[in-house]
Amino acid sequence: MSRSLTAPDSPTSVRARQRVRELFIEWALRACAFSAVAGLVLIVVFVFKEAWPILSDPEIQKEASLAGFFATPLWQPVGEVPKYGLVPLLTGTVKVVLIAMLFAVPLSVLAAVYSSEFAPPRVREVLKPAIEMLAGIPSVVMGFFALMVLASWLQSVTHSPMRLNALTAGIALGLGIIPTIFTVAEDALRAVPKSFREASLGLGASAWQTAWHVSLPAASAGVGAGVLLGLGRAVGETMIVLMASGNAAITSADPFDSVRTLSASIAAELAEVVVGSAHYSTLFFLGALLFTVTFLINVAAGAFVERLRKRLAGA
């Protein structure tokens, strides 16, 4: 009464077909996962390949070279003698990011502390989605708001001669990264075990003392990760700075001066360049630089979080 192995309805052949189908589905899912990674790798390879002539091609190096980037204080890539000075772009990026972080980090971390430690549940239910809705505002709309409203208001308060400056762009950028830092910090603070809080309160500490000396240090890994995530976003943000910073390549420490960031330079100029020219390679070099910086920030964030986690688990 044994049936043949090749009979279509035998249990063995049904199982064999199922196995083949399972294998096929597994390979399809694997392909999906790897195509995402492949896409990322291809983009990185493309950017670095287009930036490579700056370091390798003597023809390009006559016009734009690594030494030349720091030899001139001017960024004027279009003209009789093109000048590719990176110093104003680097100081501009640092200035805007610094202002954005100084504005956003205290606001979002303290908002996260309020939301997780002090706010009654009803308030938290409104506060958290409201702040996260800020993330839903497209950065171009944020930039337009900064250009039209924020810049005029700031000028009436600070009486700075330049309306579009590092302060305007920095604050607008800060508004943009608040939801990023808030979400991660708030989740980290909520993940602190209730027993920590209860033990501290039981020993007689006040709510604020508990929040500042117990919960926040316990959640510091997550809060740190959130801050670094915000930093990465601030460095790469383009639209807000393009519209609100004035784009003047000035090197100065004055927050009321207009600035030109790396990302805004790429966005404003890449459409015009002739493929393969020194200007083209320089802009891709800026892109590779931005990618490297953001990558290093993310690696540092990962290492930082790991170290804190180990310390807390060990202690």
Next chain:
Amino acid sequence: MKRNAIILTLCAATLAAAPVLAGKAITVKGSDTMVILGQRWAEKFMNANSGQVIMVTGGGSGTGIAALINGTTDICQSSRSMKEDEKLKLRDRYQTMGIEIPVAKDGLAVYVHTSNPVKELTVAQLGEIYLGNITNWKQIGGPDATIILYGRENSSGTYGFFKEHVLKNKDFSARVQTLPGTAAVVNAVAKDPNGIGYGGAAYAKGVRDLGMKKAADSPAVLPVAATVKDGSYPLSRPLFFYLRKSPSGDTKKFVDWVLSAEGQKLAVEVGYFPLN
């Protein structure tokens, strides 16, 4: 089965239609100064010639010339002339130095806020301001305030024209704030009592044009139709179409129409000036 067959047929039909549609389209890319003019020309021409598709985009004269060299546009609109190295790159790729066709005239207006008492400047003074050598309005007869400089991105033909003819190819001051498009410059100057900006004459609304003097003892000339046409306004410039080869077929019909009386009349309506 039947539904799949219908879907497949529709896809095949769309794919087959695409080259037909693409073949008849003329792409026009380039100058932001000329983009509205280009769009109005295209609209009127398409109304008169059904079936013809003309796609007009801006991005700056530099973008348009780069597109011409990269082969991604048929006609390039430019508010400045092509540079030697751009012509050489075009020759390397397409064995031609490009065909230059002047299509209209424009006056490069210089604007200040309506509350600014300064009413006229010499071209040399304008150059000194944008080079960063004159930094305070009181040096040219205005109030004691820092001059805030607004300009265009370096992909703009207006930028290129200004650099060549006003700055005599010297570098802009690092303090010039760059804005995307003439309308943005007008907007910025309208909000800034100490600002100065430059751009195409067609866009100057809400600010005041400065009279320009060729030299200290010349009369101040405002950019209006008569002065731009006869060249008495010092900063008048031709607007160009650039093509890779001599226009033929649909492109020739369009270019001829633009140069005709009808096309030139439309240029005047938009706020520019005809060739003659």
